[in-house]
Amino acid sequence: xxxxxxTILLIEDxxxxxxxxxxxxxxxxxxxxxxxxxxxxxALDYLxxxxxxxxxxxxxxxxxxxxxxRLPKIDGIEVLKEIKxxxxxxxIPVVVLTTSDAETDIxxxxxxxxxxxxxxxVDFNSFTKLMKxxxxxxxxxxxx
Amino acid sequence: MNxxxxxxxxxxxxxxVKSLQQMADLIYFSAGFPIGIxxxxxxxxxxxxxxxxxxxFHRVHxxxxxxxxxxxxxISEHLNEEARFIEYKCLNCLWDMASPIIIDGVNMxxxxxxxxxxxxxxxxxxxxxxxxxxxxxxxxxYLDTLSKVPVFSRQKVQSILDYYKLLLKTLVxxxxxxxxxxxxxxxxxxxxxxxxxxxxxxxxxxxLHKIVFGADGEAENHIIIYINQQYEKIIGLKKEDVAGKxxxxxxxxxxxxxxxxxxxxAIDNTTxxxxxxxxxxxKYFSISVFSFEPDHFATIFFDITANKxxxxxxxxxxxxxxxxxxxxxxxxxxxxxxxxxxxxTIKGFLGMLDSDMARGDEKRIKSDIKxxxxxxxxxxxxxxxxxxxxxxxxxxxxxxRFSLGELISxxxxxxxxxxxxxxxxxxxxxxxPFIFADRKRIFEIVQNLVENAIKFKRDDADPVIEIxxxxxxxxxxxxxxxxGIGIESKYFENVFGLFNKLNTASSGTGIGLALVxxxxxxxxGKAWVExxxxxxxxxxxxxLPEIKTEEI
Numbered sequence: 001x002x003x004x005x006x007t008i009l010l011i012e013d014x015x016x017x018x019x020x021x022x023x024x025x026x027x028x029x030x031x032x033x034x035x036x037x038x039x040x041x042x043a044l045d046y047l048x049x050x051x052x053x054x055x056x057x058x059x060x061x062x063x064x065x066x067x068x069x070r071l072p073k074i075d076g077i078e079v080l081k082e083i084k085x086x087x088x089x090x091x092i093p094v095v096v097l098t099t100s101d102a103e104t105d106i107x108x109x110x111x112x113x114x115x116x117x118x119x120x121x122v123d124f125n126s127f128t129k130l131m132k133x134x135x136x137x138x139x140x141x142x143x144x
Numbered sequence: 145m146n147x148x149x150x151x152x153x154x155x156x157x158x159x160x161v162k163s164l165q166q167m168a169d170l171i172y173f174s175a176g177f178p179i180g181i182x183x184x185x186x187x188x189x190x191x192x193x194x195x196x197x198x199x200x201f202h203r204v205h206x207x208x209x210x211x212x213x214x215x216x217x218x219i220s221e222h223l224n225e226e227a228r229f230i231e232y233k234c235l236n237c238l239w240d241m242a243s244p245i246i247i248d249g250v251n252m253x254x255x256x257x258x259x260x261x262x263x264x265x266x267x268x269x270x271x272x273x274x275x276x277x278x279x280x281x282x283x284x285x286y287l288d289t290l291s292k293v294p295v296f297s298r299q300k301v302q303s304i305l306d307y308y309k310l311l312l313k314t315l316v317x318x319x320x321x322x323x324x325x326x327x328x329x330x331x332x333x334x335x336x337x338x339x340x341x342x343x344x345x346x347x348x349x350x351x352l353h354k355i356v357f358g359a360d361g362e363a364e365n366h367i368i369i370y371i372n373q374q375y376e377k378i379i380g381l382k383k384e385d386v387a388g389k390x391x392x393x394x395x396x397x398x399x400x401x402x403x404x405x406x407x408x409x410a411i412d413n414t415t416x417x418x419x420x421x422x423x424x425x426x427k428y429f430s431i432s433v434f435s436f437e438p439d440h441f442a443t444i445f446f447d448i449t450a451n452k453x454x455x456x457x458x459x460x461x462x463x464x465x466x467x468x469x470x471x472x473x474x475x476x477x478x479x480x481x482x483x484x485x486x487x488x489t490i491k492g493f494l495g496m497l498d499s500d501m502a503r504g505d506e507k508r509i510k511s512d513i514k515x516x517x518x519x520x521x522x523x524x525x526x527x528x529x530x531x532x533x534x535x536x537x538x539x540x541x542x543x544x545r546f547s548l549g550e551l552i553s554x555x556x557x558x559x560x561x562x563x564x565x566x567x568x569x570x571x572x573x574x575x576x577p578f579i580f581a582d583r584k585r586i587f588e589i590v591q592n593l594v595e596n597a598i599k600f601k602r603d604d605a606d607p608v609i610e611i612x613x614x615x616x617x618x619x620x621x622x623x624x625x626x627x628g629i630g631i632e633s634k635y636f637e638n639v640f641g642l643f644n645k646l647n648t649a650s651s652g653t654g655i656g657l658a659l660v661x662x663x664x665x666x667x668x669g670k671a672w673v674e675x676x677x678x679x680x681x682x683x684x685x686x687x688l689p690e691i692k693t694e695e696i
Contacts, residue, residue, distance in 0.1 A: 016486075020489070020493070073635070099485050120488050122484065122487050123491060127491070
């Protein structure tokens with residue numbers, strides 16, 4: 001998996017879940033760098049290089065965005081809309097990673113051009129496998 | 145139907161019988177010709193020159209009278225319908241001539257000319273003497289009356305007959321047209337009666353109107369011409385109170401109701417049907433409008449207030465149900481999402497713990513355990529909160545009247561250590577009202593809002609919290625104003641959502657404002673927030689229906 005110069009932006013308000021995701025990625029050497037923001041506003045600031053996120057070297061553009069839906073300040077769907085509205089950002093694959101398997105949430109996400117919708121598995125082994133597969137698929141197998 | 149109608153018409157209804165009598169008298173006086181007009185029901189309409197020999201002798205004696213009756217029967221059997229006279233010598237040997245008076249095909253009466261003798265009659269005195277003997281008449285008297293019976297030449301009789309034929313022809317002609325007019329009147333009356341009984345028997349109120357035009361030629365009012373009984377019942381006004389009056393007078397309004405709709409129907413001869421709320425009576429009506437002659441219109445209406453109110457009530461219920469359903473849906477969604485989340489954490493870190501223990505990574509082991517414990521705690525909090533929230537919907541303590549001021553003091557006391565630690569100041573503004581509600585729940589609201597005001601204080605200013613109240617439109621609105629971090633307007637709704645937190649770092653599960661909102665709603669009120677944005681503080685409001693002291 002070496003040779004994939006990779007940054008993932010993880011947008012997740014639950015720090016425990018964020019840690020789970022990040023540790024899984026680290027354990028499986030999926031990405032070089034995982035950037036974590038806790039709310040929708042910070043995510044948009046990051047992607048639009050506002051405020052402290054203006055520094056390109058410290059906060060590189062991600063190749064994959066993992067987006068939770070229920071976020072403080074600006075919710076996940078709003079973040080998704082902003083990303084897909086922007087010509088430069090819309091090419092970055094966005095995977096919704098959430099606890100919600102509500103049909104309305106899934107439909108809404110696809111309406112706003114999400115690239116994939118994934119529900120966090122409760123089972124640890126499934127969670128681990130999902131993280132591994134996600135990273136592999138979007139960062140290595142998927143051609144752009 | 146025609147025959148029934150015409151039978152009710154009598155000769156005097158059509159022909160001036162008085163004049164006929166005068167004419168008969170004059171003819172008798174001048175020409176000595178006796179005449180009678182007798183209705184089919186034997187009513188005598190005209191009588192002139194009737195002979196004593198008939199009236200005092202022949203028609204008086206029981207046996208002799210039978211001969212008269214036989215003669216009468218013969219005449220009536222042989223009366224033809226072409227108004228031709230039949231000439232007949234009666235069984236008592238006198239001449240009688242008769243013609244039916246047929247008007248509009250109905251035999252109304254018979255014209256009799258007689259009795260008399262003709263000049264060329266063989267006046268057989270002996271047969272009359274014989275008759276006097278047979279029936280026991282006084283011969284002298286009988287012969288005297290006999291001598292008075294007029295005698296006419298055949299030519300004279302013919303002239304009289306011709307005269308009466310012409311008279312009859314004229315009578316029948318005028319009679320026919322008069323009769324038709326009468327029948328038309330009867331039919332009209334009948335139609336009118338049918339219309340009015342229908343009009344009055346209707347379940348709907350009905351009224352006939354005429355448009356009133358202003359000097360500019362524009363419709364400006366309408367006059368009520370006629371109303372039915374149901375109108376009186378529904379509107380509660382009597383015929384005499386409305387007939388001939390303008391709509392503005394009748395309904396005591398400045399502008400005639402529905403003038404535009406009504407005048408367009410009356411002028412353009414269209415029809416129109418609508419449902420409406422009629423403010424002067426506080427009722428709903430369904431009204432049909434149509435024009436029955438130019439510039440006139442009729443309204444047929446019925447009171448649909450009960451239906452309408454039921455409909456509105458139903459709509460309200462449906463809306464309430466929909467909002468409850470939506471709330472329930474949100475609730476289920478929130479609960480499943482929020483309870484699943486700590487479960488993922490627990491399971492995830494249990495998995496991590498396995499590998500960390502295998503590696504002997506003590507530091508990680510510790511942090512894994514903390515993550516698990518925190519998530520378990522979080523779950524416990526969430527469950528407690530959920531229980532509390534559901535309890536608010538189910539259990540409401542009996543409402544009591546209490547002073548808001550006292551309640552605020554108690555909240556301040558309860559939170560005194562937090563207030564002191566944050567150097568917060570709580571003050572009240574103006575006079576605080578009494579509130580009629582579940583005191584324990586209102587206490588929770590105030591406590592929650594004060595705690596929030598302190599929790600979300602600005603770094604550069606000590607919290608100043610002002611609590612006040614105002615009353616309007618039957619609602620008491622209480623506000624809790626702070627000088628804290630403020631809220632962007634786009635989050636005004638969001639902050640009240642279950643487990644919604646604007647700030648992940650802040651303590652608590654995010655149930656506080658959801659509770660505030662729920663308590664206010666259970667009381668029939670609302671909760672909302674206003675803020676000029678970040679850094680400008682917030683004002684949280686909750687409203688409760690005001691209950692007047694007398695009702696308590």
